[in-house]
Amino acid sequence: MTLSTLALLRGRTLAREGGKLLVRPAPSPEEARGLAPLKRPLLALLEEGGTIQGDDLLGSLHLLAALLAAKEGIPPMTWATFYYQGRPEPERVLVPGPNLLPSLLWRARNLPEPRRVHLAATDGGLILDLEAPLEAFLRVEGSGLEVYAWPEERMREYLQAAALGREPRPVVLELGGRAFRTLSWPEPIFTPLYGPQVELAEA
Incomplete structure (x- = not known):
């Protein structure tokens, strides 16, 4: 999954009825x-x-983190750290697994x-880091x-350092409107001065 996948939610209403997910307007078979x-x-x-607007979901880092x-x-246990504008220090809380989604949904509201x-x-099983604006995606x-x-x-600075x-590591990268899968760090293809070209397969 990449930012392109999330973009499919834009302009749509998502609802849960009878335990099923309803998407309106209905997506095409490819979507x-x-x-x-x-x-x-x-x-x-x-x-x-319940219902949620896709645009509201995409506009909320709390909701995207929950998703x-x-x-x-x-x-089982997660350190959740939140960086808010105007606050000199981030807020860091330890959240048990069953409370993570309710906590993020409460914060969104x-x-x-x-x-x-x-x-x-x-x-150490999961690290999830979202920072606006969401312009590039990396899954390692x-x-x-x-x-x-x-x-x-x-993202470019991180890839250079990595x-x-x-x-x-096996990675999925979306950068500059293109998505790739590779078994090594893909930085050189975007900044050739740092080394030889790396062969990447489109995701």
Whole structure:
């Protein structure tokens, strides 16, 4: 799943009725295939009879963090860190697994929009880091799963550093409107001065 997948929610109303997810207007067959990975996590966010606008979901880092956490698997315990404009220090709380989604949904309803949300499982199984504007997406597989959605400039800086200092990992990257899968850090293809070209397969 990438930012392109999330973009399929734009302009749509999502509802839970009879334990089923209803999407209006109805997606095309191709769009429905793209949305399929989001069905279970969307149902986890919605109460029976509840609705949410896709645009509202995409505009809330609290809600997006809840959606992605539900998709990737809720850890038993999570350190949740929230960065709010105008606050000198981030807010960091330890959240048990059953409370993670309710906590994020409550924050979406009652607190200002954060500029960044960082979730880290205490067992190292999941890191989820969202920072607005969401311009680039990176999913890294290893002993744990890492999911990043960041401004493009920050992503490029991270990829440059990772290519120099981290072991190769299977990654999915969306940057500059293109999505790739690769078994190594894909930084050189975007900044050739840092090394040889890396062969990447479109996701």
